[in-house]
Amino acid sequence: GQQLNQSPQSMFIQEGEDVSMNCTSSSIFNTWLWYKQDPGEGPVLLIALYKAGELTSNGRLTAQFGITRKDSFLNISASIPSDVGIYFCAGPLGSARQLTFGSGTQLTVLP
Amino acid sequence: EAGVAQSPRYKIIEKRQSVAFWCNPISGHATLYWYQQILGQGPKLLIQFQNNGVVDDSQLPKDRFSAERLKGVDSTLKIQPAKLEDSAVYLCASSLFSMAVRSSYEQYFGPGTRLTVT
Numbered sequence: 001g002q003q004l005n006q007s008p009q010s011m012f013i014q015e016g017e018d019v020s021m022n023c024t025s026s027s028i029f030n031t032w033l034w035y036k037q038d039p040g041e042g043p044v045l046l047i048a049l050y051k052a053g054e055l056t057s058n059g060r061l062t063a064q065f066g067i068t069r070k071d072s073f074l075n076i077s078a079s080i081p082s083d084v085g086i087y088f089c090a091g092p093l094g095s096a097r098q099l100t101f102g103s104g105t106q107l108t109v110l111p
Numbered sequence: 112e113a114g115v116a117q118s119p120r121y122k123i124i125e126k127r128q129s130v131a132f133w134c135n136p137i138s139g140h141a142t143l144y145w146y147q148q149i150l151g152q153g154p155k156l157l158i159q160f161q162n163n164g165v166v167d168d169s170q171l172p173k174d175r176f177s178a179e180r181l182k183g184v185d186s187t188l189k190i191q192p193a194k195l196e197d198s199a200v201y202l203c204a205s206s207l208f209s210m211a212v213r214s215s216y217e218q219y220f221g222p223g224t225r226l227t228v229t
Contacts, residue, residue, distance in 0.1 A: 004153075031213070031216045033216065033217065033218075035220075040222075040223075040225075041222050041223070042115070042117075042202050042204075042220030042221050042222050042223045043154065043202075043220045044220070045217055045218070045219060048213075048214070048216065048217050050213050088153050088154075090153075092216050097142070097206065097215060097216055098144075098156050098159055098167060099154075099156070099216075099218060100156075101153030101154050101155075102153055103151075103152055103153050104151075104152075104153055
């Protein structure tokens with residue numbers, strides 16, 4: 001089936017640094033979603049992208065819908081300790097609006 | 112607005128026992144999903160409901176897993192009998208339904224039930 005490849009798999013950064021992660025697919029997507037999952041909790045929707053080239057921000061988070069429609073990027077500026085968690089990208093499969101998820105990027109913010 | 116509710120939050124059972132999980136979606140969300148998330152992986156869809164009908168259960172191991180959403184609101188997911196490899200977090204998510212609304216792609220998750228099978 002369709003796969004979403006996320007990179008990097010994990011990141012260790014210093015508090016205050018900026019972070020970039022991406023998600024790629026061999027298939028074209030019409031929608032990209034970015035979620036964050038804290039330990040012991042369900043994924044929380046951060047940003048939804050619906051148009052190729054679209055750039056959308058949510059506070060210190062900015063996500064972009066790649067112009068090829070096969071990739072998406074998430075940036076976090078001025079990281080803080082509460083940014084720690086796993087970030088997942090997701091895209092819909094077919095017309096039933098089912099989501100396929102990447103394997104996640106584990107972010108650790110060091111004080 | 113209340114989010115997706117799930118219970119229990121944690122469950123430990125022995126293999127071959129049965130277990131059931133409950134989910135209450137966001138009010139007004141017609142579409143409900145059950146996912147299985149194994150440690151270190153992204154969520155994997157098990158079943159999708161539209162109101163009280165099944166849209167897709169192709170990934171549900173039907174020899175041991177069952178799910179229902181009788182009145183189109185709450186849903187239960189059951190495993191009987193459980194195997195060691197069923198140890199995972201079971202997530203419920205819901206979304207609006209409308210082919211004309213982009214936000215219907217946006218799924219909102221509950222906190223999950225962590226199942227440990229020993």
